[in-house]
Amino acid sequence: MEFEDTVLQLSESNEQKLLSKLDDVEQKLNQDPNSLQFILLKCFLLIALDQEEDAVKIFLDSGYDYRLKEIDEISISWDQMIENNQLQEAYDTLNDTLIKYPLSISILSRMRSVVEKMENKDLIDRCKIKIEAAFYAWNLLFISIANFFLSLKEYDNAINTLNNLLVLFPVSAAAYHLRGICYLNIDKYEEAYQDLQKAVEYKPENIQFNFSLAQCQFKFEKFEDSIQTYQKIIDLDKNKVGAYIKMAQALVRLKKIDESVKVLNDVLKIDPHLDSAYYNLALILIDNERYLEAGQILVKATLLIPQNVSFYELLSRLYKKQGMEQLADKYLDMGADNLLENLLLGLIH
DSSP states (O other): OOHHHHHHTGGGOOHHHHHHHHHHHHHHHHHOTTOHHHHHHHHHHHHHTTOHHHHHHHHHHHTOOTTOGGGHHHHHHHHHHHHTTOHHHHHHHHHHHHHHSTTOHHHHHHHHHHHHHHTOHHHHHHHHHHHHHHHHHHHHHHHHHHHHHHHTTOHHHHHHHHHHHHHHOTTOHHHHHHHHHHHHHTTOHHHHHHHHHHHHHHSTTOHHHHHHHHHHHHHTTOHHHHHHHHHHHHHHOTTOHHHHHHHHHHHHHTTOHHHHHHHHHHHHHHOTTOHHHHHHHHHHHHHTTOHHHHHHHHHHHHHHOTTOHHHHHHHHHHHHHTTOHHHHHHHHHHHHHHHHHHHHHHHHO
16 A cells, blocks of 8 residues: 555544554664655654644654755756656656655646646546645644644744645645634734634534634624624534533623523523533623522522532622622632532542
């Protein structure tokens, strides 16, 4: 099986097959430690095995630059062969060079030009597979590198990596999404908004991409847009309870209190033990002086989820707002006792 076929089959392989293939690659690297083909294949296998950090470190240590500036000089001879119609010789030379510089877009683009001139259907199909593997592989690897930099909060490095990927692969929804996240982290909301919109345009049903866009819209104070995006997420999957909470918060910012309360009650029908829904609902009701409803919600919450200390703190705040200081102190003490009990149970277990 050729290198490109192996790359394309990574997503379809189970863990046992991936580990077996990794053992084979390790043996090859013991024989030829500088083989870029096997170094890259090891990186892709590690990514497929969710060992992204190890894969990224190996790739960065290899010093392999996908732009391959060093091949510019020898590319003159390829171009001369093509110009002189020495197509088979040009193809063989390009194929040999591709082993040394695997997945090179520069080499593959020339190879495609050659095989099209040769009108060799088998070689054209083979070249298409090589190009497909290259785009798949670089997308996979660059996203992993960007995630690695993102985990280190090296946002500029992550953005530069994604810029390079988008030069190679301008329709990578994952690249736009990740770059948008980076921009969000450095408060470049306009850039983040554009990238996250682009990601959703390419993958409109991707829930993660829609969540990120809605988050950006909220931070950008585009609350109506944010609500529409959260509603879209709910339409895609009504069990995505986080979308209900966030939508309710956006509705509050627009002072649509009744709608916000309805959304939170709806999500509690889906998950009657959702702490954050009770908390947000009670908080909204207290802030809008709907004390009776808030009290009913909090009593229910403490019965269903007694270990959540924040409910007792909200009950204390509720009674304090109504001038019931003794009850306020009582629930504050109950919350403190509950917190201590939780800590002791944690130490025991």
